[in-house]
Amino acid sequence: MMKHLLFATCAATAAAASSVSPAEYFPADINAPYVSWLASRGETKFDHSAYLAGTIEGEGVAVHWTIDSDASKIRLAVAAQATGWVGFGLAEAGGMKGSDIVLYEAATATITDAYAVEYVAPKTDDSQDWTLLHSQVEDGFIIFEAERLLDTGDPMDRAIGFDGEFVIPPHRVIAAWGDTPTVSYHGDNRARSALRFYPAHDKSGTEEDVFADEMAQEAEGYIDLIMPNHPISLDETEYVDLCFSHEDLINLGMPADVPLHIIGFEPLIDSAKHLHHLVMFGSGFDGDLTNGSCDQTAVAMSGGLALTWGYAPGGVPWEMPDEAGVPLGPGEDSYKMFYLNYHYDNRWQDTGITDSSGVRIYYTSRKRQYDAGILQLGDPIVQLAGEPIGQGLVRHDFNCPSSCTSFNFREEVTVYKEVLHMHEKGEFMFNEIIRDGEVMRRASVDYFDFEQAGLHEVQQGTFTIKPGDSIRTSCSFNTTSSKKGIEYGYGSQDEMCVSYMHYYPKQKIPLGVCGANWFFPACSATLTTEPISEVERVFGVVPSIPDIDGVDDTEIFDKETSSASLPLHFSSLLAFACASTTAALLLFSFGGPLP
Structure with missing residues (x-):
């Protein structure tokens, strides 16, 4: 007990499900301009809405949108308590790095299509893909309406894809606002959230609200x-x-x-x-x-x-x-x-x-x-603890052999969620499914950002893994700014390279692991490392995609790291305990002996 x-x-x-109406997004004593806009335009021109709570309690932005599937466009409205400017962005990881931003400035009544690849002022996009439809600045409120194609084809824009199924992660979004005449540092005037632009089970809005509605029903x-x-x-x-x-x-x-x-x-x-x-x-x-x-x-x-x-x-x-x-x-x-x-x-x-x-x-x-299971890839048990990451830009590839799925998969499985994990020096990461020597698909995060999304969910639909498939998990790190050597380990400032594939139906794999130096030879991943002189990004630059063994992306963190001497970690203790007998090893795959 x-x-x-x-x-x-x-x-x-x-x-209980969220039941806040748009008229309640802002305090009643100051929301008159916004409520008036709702009555005259918002309720008739937009199908969906959400409130993004700001860093400061009681502050935030209202977002309204309509998806025009026939024209492949989105019509967007953003309202904020500000007099100078407001911005809204599609953020890969939930922060500025790798974000696609639209900015409105009240002084000139204009919008700017911009993007950011660092935590600095956004850059103006060479291709201006947003069209301003309407704007107003009244009694401390800025409200603007604009539209663009869902997928502009511009490498500085992020496509707005279908997210109307729960197996597809929502879009991470950011917003900021201010009272200066031109866009400047926002301070605490910022918000972030995760939105479903398409209704999932007839529900759209922030993921928290959609989730609450779904759980209230199911x-x-x-x-x-x-x-x-x-x-x-x-x-x-x-x-x-x-x-x-x-x-x-x-x-x-x-x-x-x-x-x-x-x-x-x-x-x-x-x-x-x-x-x-x-x-x-x-x-x-x-x-x-x-x-x-x-x-x-x-x-x-x-x-x-x-x-x-x-x-x-x-x-x-x-x-x-x-x-x-x-x-x-x-x-x-x-x-x-x-x-x-x-x-x-x-x-x-x-x-x-x-x-x-x-x-x-x-x-x-x-x-x-x-029943659902999780396949853990890379180095999930941190068997490489104490091993150096390397200096500068370096890439680590973990190759889960085809023997793992051949031996353990009784059937084809459906992956419904793919999650990528590194720590603060991680920059770019991908998984590849390889079948008969051919790469069938790749899922990646261009701008990994641990502080914004330490477990990064790739925005995609379901896919299948078949018995005999191998899987490559690749992590690119940048230790250029580090004054001390970075190692794999359990410390807050050590590094990891782990991928999690959530799938069904559940198979009997020892601890659900295909990782480095694993005790079960069929599921022991090999590791190759190589220094790289540069990284190729898909977002924020003119694309220059390398061959399948190349690297797509990195991002530099500036935090000093250290490797602490720590007690043996939880997962390693489990592995050690189960490694004591052959019977224990077979039982380690929850559900009984291997088939």
Whole structure:
């Protein structure tokens, strides 16, 4: 039974959907110009809207849009409390780097098509693809309307693709505003969010609102798994484990005798500045945990652990696809307990900081067709801890052999979410699916930005992996600005190269890993590294695409890094525990022995 170490809360029904109308986006005592525009133009000319909350509480921007599919155009309106200028951007990772921006200046009543590849003033695009339709500046409000093609074909513009299915991540967007006559540094006058421009299940808007609406309809309940007011240490890097046994989950309200599917995950983040990442593992172990402790060896030897969910900066709620869920409760292949592993970063040595972060898992008894799994690629267990990244620009390729999918995949699988992860020196990353020696597809992030999206979800639809496919995971790092050598490791300023492919139906792969120096030879990835003199970007420059072995992209971080001497990490302890016997190795793939 979980004792004083642990804490969680539960509710019997799903969260209520957001019901804020556009007329309520801004405070009633100042919103008259905006409400007047809504009545005269907004409600008749635009089909969808969302409010992007700003950094300062009570401030933000309203965004309205209509997709004209016949003309392949988007009509956009942006409203902000400002007198000088306002900007709105499509951001690959959720920040300025790699963003496509439209700017409006009140003094000249003009708009500018711009872009940014650094955290500096946006550059004017040579091709001006936005057309101003209407603008007004009244009583402290700027409102402008404009349109452009969904896909302009301009390398300085980001295409607005279809995101009307939950398997496709929403578009990350940014906004800023100010009172100066021309665009200048915005300070705290900024907002960021994730928008669905196309309705998913008849819902559009911010991902948080769309998710809440969907869970209100589909989920029968939820459970909150929360860190109980943990005092964050003064160490730069701190790992803390939190465990919930099968009995704990039942006491929290999980139906004891009903097979369930988890259909949604919502991060509940308290100290965002200090939470470097949070990952959750599930197990079929239904025994008691001694005094609420995280007895890794006992759990590993009793059925193994599998990654089920993760959070890093910029994380948003996400829904499972209609076809699949994560099994919970009774059943041979269902999870019956959870491990949460927290990584805290306190390089600033802030004192008196506590954290009560966690995750809300939404469930239903209406079981879906498939159970979902996660395939971890690159170096997910950090077997390369202590190995140097290299100096300057360097590329690392991890090659998961075809033997892994040949041996473990009973059938073709559908990948519905592809997530890319590095740390602060990571710049560009891609995955390639290789079939019979031919690259079938590539998914990449042009401008990786850990602080904005530490777990970067590639915006794309579903695709398939077949038995016999191999997978290349490539990470490009830039250590030019580092005064100390950068290594692979578990520290906040060490590096990682990991990719997560969320898929269905679930296959029996040892720990779901095909990674560097892995204990299971069929799924042991080889690593090749090479220094590179330059990087080829797709966005922000005239494209010059190299061959398939080339590099698309990098971005330079300016933070000094260090490699700390740390205790053996959670995942390595699990691997070590399971490596003690052959039987344990076979059981490590949750669900039983390999086929």
